[in-house]
Amino acid sequence: MTSVTTVTHAQTRSVGTAHTRVEGRDKVTGAARYAGEIPFADLAHGWLVLSTVARGRIRAIDSDPVLAMPGVLAVLDHRNALRVNTDYTGLMGMKPDPTCAVFQHDRVPHLGWPVALVVAETSEQAREAAEKLVVTYEQEPHDIDLTADHPGAYPVDGHMPAVTEKGDLDAELAASSVVVDAEYRTPEEHHNPMEPHAATAHWDGGRLEVVDSNQGATWVIGELANLFSLDPASVRVRSEHVGGGFGSKGVRAHQVAAVMAATVLQRPVRVVLTRRQMFSLAGYRSPTIQRVRLGADAEGRLRALEHSSLSLTSTVHEFVEPSAGVARVMYDADAHHTANRVVRLDVPTPTFMRGPGEAPGSFALEAALDELAEKCGIDPVELRLRNDPERGPVSGLPFAGRNVAACFREGARRFGWADRDPRPGLRRDGRWLLGTGTAAASFPAGAAPSTATVTAHPDGGFTVRIAAADIGTGARTALTLVAADALGVPPERVRVRIGDSDFGPAMIAGGSMGTRSWSWAVAAAAEELRDRLGLGAGIPPEGITVRSDTTEAIGSLAPAERHSFGAQFAEVAVDVTTGEVRVRRMLGIFAAGRIVNPLTARGQLLGGMIWGISMALHEEAVRDRASGGHVGADLAGYHVATHADVPHIEADWIDDTDPDDPVGIKGIGEVGIVGAAAAVANAVWHATGVRHRALPIRPDRVL
Ligand code: MOS
Numbered sequence: 001m002t003s004v005t006t007v008t009h010a011q012t013r014s015v016g017t018a019h020t021r022v023e024g025r026d027k028v029t030g031a032a033r034y035a036g037e038i039p040f041a042d043l044a045h046g047w048l049v050l051s052t053v054a055r056g057r058i059r060a061i062d063s064d065p066v067l068a069m070p071g072v073l074a075v076l077d078h079r080n081a082l083r084v085n086t087d088y089t090g091l092m093g094m095k096p097d098p099t100c101a102v103f104q105h106d107r108v109p110h111l112g113w114p115v116a117l118v119v120a121e122t123s124e125q126a127r128e129a130a131e132k133l134v135v136t137y138e139q140e141p142h143d144i145d146l147t148a149d150h151p152g153a154y155p156v157d158g159h160m161p162a163v164t165e166k167g168d169l170d171a172e173l174a175a176s177s178v179v180v181d182a183e184y185r186t187p188e189e190h191h192n193p194m195e196p197h198a199a200t201a202h203w204d205g206g207r208l209e210v211v212d213s214n215q216g217a218t219w220v221i222g223e224l225a226n227l228f229s230l231d232p233a234s235v236r237v238r239s240e241h242v243g244g245g246f247g248s249k250g251v252r253a254h255q256v257a258a259v260m261a262a263t264v265l266q267r268p269v270r271v272v273l274t275r276r277q278m279f280s281l282a283g284y285r286s287p288t289i290q291r292v293r294l295g296a297d298a299e300g301r302l303r304a305l306e307h308s309s310l311s312l313t314s315t316v317h318e319f320v321e322p323s324a325g326v327a328r329v330m331y332d333a334d335a336h337h338t339a340n341r342v343v344r345l346d347v348p349t350p351t352f353m354r355g356p357g358e359a360p361g362s363f364a365l366e367a368a369l370d371e372l373a374e375k376c377g378i379d380p381v382e383l384r385l386r387n388d389p390e391r392g393p394v395s396g397l398p399f400a401g402r403n404v405a406a407c408f409r410e411g412a413r414r415f416g417w418a419d420r421d422p423r424p425g426l427r428r429d430g431r432w433l434l435g436t437g438t439a440a441a442s443f444p445a446g447a448a449p450s451t452a453t454v455t456a457h458p459d460g461g462f463t464v465r466i467a468a469a470d471i472g473t474g475a476r477t478a479l480t481l482v483a484a485d486a487l488g489v490p491p492e493r494v495r496v497r498i499g500d501s502d503f504g505p506a507m508i509a510g511g512s513m514g515t516r517s518w519s520w521a522v523a524a525a526a527e528e529l530r531d532r533l534g535l536g537a538g539i540p541p542e543g544i545t546v547r548s549d550t551t552e553a554i555g556s557l558a559p560a561e562r563h564s565f566g567a568q569f570a571e572v573a574v575d576v577t578t579g580e581v582r583v584r585r586m587l588g589i590f591a592a593g594r595i596v597n598p599l600t601a602r603g604q605l606l607g608g609m610i611w612g613i614s615m616a617l618h619e620e621a622v623r624d625r626a627s628g629g630h631v632g633a634d635l636a637g638y639h640v641a642t643h644a645d646v647p648h649i650e651a652d653w654i655d656d657t658d659p660d661d662p663v664g665i666k667g668i669g670e671v672g673i674v675g676a677a678a679a680v681a682n683a684v685w686h687a688t689g690v691r692h693r694a695l696p697i698r699p700d701r702v703l
Contacts, residue, residue, distance in 0.1 A: 014481040014491050015663075018599040021477045022496070023241070023470075032241045035213035036198035036272045043200070044073055046261050046271040047126035048253065049116040049133050050280060051108045054142035054628025055346045058106040058115055062134040066118060069132065071125035073265060077116040078103045082260050088226040091219045091508070092159070092448075097317040099281075099349045101227060102253045103260070108137060109315045110348045111629035112280025117257045119269060142346035142628045146312045148183065148289045153310055153343040158320035160340075164328060164394045167335030169293075172304035176295025179304075180371045184292065184364035185694040188621040189285040191353050192640055193471075195243025196275060197282055201258035202268035209236045210255055215245040216508025217467045217501035223251035224259060239499040245471040245509060247352035248282040279633035283351030284621065286311035286321040286342075288360045292368035295333075300376040300383045305333035307365055310341045314349040318342065321350060323361030326674070329442050329563055330365065330404075332393035346628055352510065354611060355670040358443050359677070363615070363695060366439035366678035371691065374422075380438050380682070381408050381417060381567075392561040400560040400658050401666075403591035404440055407567035410654055411438070411589040415569040425689035432573035434584075437682025439675035441566035445593065445658065445666035446513045449551035451504035452521035454483065454529045455543040461493050463543075464526070468498040468518045469509040473669065474600025475518065481596055482519040482663060486526035496522075504547070512564065512667030515596065517550070519663040524548035557660055564671040566590035568609070568679035574687045579699030581684055583613050586649040588676070591656035593666025605651035605672040612676020614641035617696050 026032035051058075063075040081103035086096050098104075102114045115135055120126035155162035173179055199212040208230060214220050217237040225232040242249065254271040261269040273281055288311050295304030309323035324338040340357075353359070373380040388405050391398055412418065420436055421427075427434040452466040464483045470476040476496050484491040497503070507517035525548035532544065569587040574580070588609050595601045618639040622631045632638060651672065657664040677695060684702075685691050692701060 014484045015596050019477055019481060019491065019597050020599065021474055022480050023476060034195050034241050034243055035200065035211055035239065036270065038200065038211050040200055040202065040268040043268045043270055044119050044121060044265060045123040045126045046117045046119045046257055046269050047130035048114045048257060048271065048277060049118060049130045049135065050277060051111060051113040051115050053108055053137045053139045054111040054144065056108050056137045056139040058108065059136045059138050061116055066129045066133045069129045071121035072118060072129045073121065074119045074261060075116055075133065076103055076257065076260055078106050082263060084227040084256065085229050090223055090226060096223060097349050099316060100251050100253055100256050102257050110280065110346050111627060112348060114253045114257065114281065117261055117271065119261045119265065144345050144347050144623050144625065144628050146287050146289060146310065146343060146345065148310065150343045153341045155339055156318055156320040156342045158322050158340065160322055160325050163339045165337045169304055169306055169335040169337050172335035173293060173295040176303045177298040178296045178372060178375045180294040180368050180375060182292055182368055182371060182693055184290045184367060186288045186360040186363055187695060188287045189353060189615065189619045190279060190621055190638060191246040191248035191282060192635065193244025193246055193248060196273045196278060197249065197252060197254050198270065198272040199255040199258045200268055200270040201262040203262060203266060207234050207236060208259065210259065212237055212239045212255060213242050213249060214239045215249045215469050215471055215510050217499060218505045219508045220251055220255065221501040224255065227256060228259060237501040239469060242469055242471040246354045247356060247510065253281050275635060276633045279621065279630050280348045283349065285353035286313065286350040288321055288323050290323055290364035292364050294368050294372050296372055296376060300372065300378040300386050302331055302333035302387050304335045305331055306337045308339040309361060310343065312345050312347060313342050314347055315344050317349040319350050321360060322357035323364065325357045326361035326442060327365050328394040329392065329561060330440055331387050332389040336393055354608065355443060355673045358670065358674040359615065362439065362441065362675045363677045363681065366675050367681050367693065370437065370682040370685065379422060381412050384408055384440055395561060397559055397561045400562045400660060401591065401656050402565060403654060403656050404565045406654050407565060407589040407591050411567040411569050411587055415587045417569065424686050429573065431575055431577055433576055433687040434571065434573050435683045435685065435687025436569065436571045437679045437686055439568045439678035439682060441568055441671050441675035442563045443512050443667065443671040443674055445516065445562045445564045446511060447520060447554050447661065448507040448513055448517045449549065449554050450506035450517045450521040451547060451549045452518065452525045453545050453547045454522065454525040455545040456529055456533055456539050457543045458539045458541060461495065462487055462489065464494060464496045464522055465503040466498055466518050466522060467501055467503040467506040468514060470498060471509045473509065473604055474597055475509065475515050477600060478515050478596040479518055479522050483522050483526045486523040487530050512669035512671065514669065516661065516665040516667055519665055520661065521548045521550045523663050524550060562658060564590060564592035564666045564668065566671050566675065568675040570679040570683045572680060572683040572687055574684060574702060579702035581617055581697055581702060583680060584647050586647065588651045588672060590651065590653045590671060592653055592668045592671055594657050594664035595653055596665060601668055602651050604668045606649055608670065608672020609649055609651060609676045610641055610646050611673045613645060613680060615695060616677040616680035620696050
């Protein structure tokens, strides 16, 4: 166990100053290779065949004609595929989603379920053969409709308790001067990272290697070792560059199918998902139906708060979108009830998607707060300041830094909120109605154990190795700065290597915990190395390497409510003739711990806020009730905000540190999207006087 002192004691020449990405040149020149383009000798290509029915059984798969097609090497399906083990507990106590355990049985639980993998010499041959493969089904009736009163709904704990209850809700609501009781809906949303999921599996001298696009090599080797009953030491996962993940890049069907095929054929096999396949195989954010009831006294102080959320999951795996969790952190009330429920339907399993729980949950809760502010006749910023709790409303724990009030004050000042006329529907600019809105943001800021090594070389350079993933966040660059300061050297002397499970266990790029967790481990190893070098030892040719493991240090963190927070502000214009909503400007002020690299941090926060605009106005996956599948499962049919939709946006932060963390970092991966959609929706109300409680706020809903 290495001791953990604090890098804030070291010179902080690099942390806190803007640095372009260390791999930026490789990325813009094409030198950076992504999982689907790394060359392998003797590479074969697999193409997944997905079910065309939403529920039923596979009656027959007519492989023979396809096996006779040019270049076709194999057809894997439930009759011949390797059996895998799904009876284990994986990363962070999660049971594996059997969705990734392909070809184990003849049941079809949703449309787009993998029923076969066709492997051929070229990708084109595999695709053509896959499209010709005739699969017949015994079709059964399916249910894909999430309804508020669905009889199958039940409470689910997920990674937090399903239900929390404090106080007598009915009594406090009855005693309240002002009550808001509203239902909010968010649609099915998809991650849509720019780089599709891709994996190449091959056996290399008795060792399985998977070159992949994922959010954590440690995660993927753990799952693959369990699934295929392999010693984790005999599996290696590499993932050097990742073109976005947002929660979708864990272990999914394509890696497992690639490993099966590589094992059978004893040659490298690559499986890449198409954009359309990603809609049923990459996970997604469940639609939600949320009810929020708020009761307040005449001064806007909350007496009653109820937030309940219903989401859906598949029939094969229980995943809950814990949207009511945000109320457990943001606001207290004498009676405080929250519940997360789920219903199982004939749809793919949803998964974590940027701001899981908080993103849809904050839309409902922060829109309800805005309705309460209107009814109380209190400014929405002031209402939030009056209801800013001192301790966790459910946990009773102190906050390891909260600073919500400071974010609102700074945001209100910079946005020009003080001049706002609270009355809706009054401001016009030609055919546009104008309005402004605000909302709070929060997301848990945790840290998870990681290991790192730092090596000092005789030439004065240093190499950091950690199984981190840079999914586009700038994590590699952030770790370079953290290591440089901990070593007391310029960042040019530090080379950070990531994305390789051989570097030892590390946190995934997820839960807004990556950079914090990795920085802790990197700083610990670097500081110990600096101390050793300070003793004046010469450096041998192989260098001097120090390894850290933060398990013990993180385990001894004092219990506290640890979150990043923020305040979102938006101005919108609504075209009264077409129903079009344009966001005109946006400002987010965040309290998110120490900011390692302001350049990439701003990019992260802006990206989250833009996704909030997208969530408020554009994104919506629509399912066809008859087939059970998507309509328009591509980037033409599923509208993500583009440049033309994005106005001038500012993201900034206030001083905020977690005193218990040696690098003082919280997390910025997800907080940027939280509250952003509510700020836009609240601005649309301010512009028009109409509440939109269902997202996205499409033109046809506005008119
Ligand atoms: Mo995030 S939704 O934990 O990638």
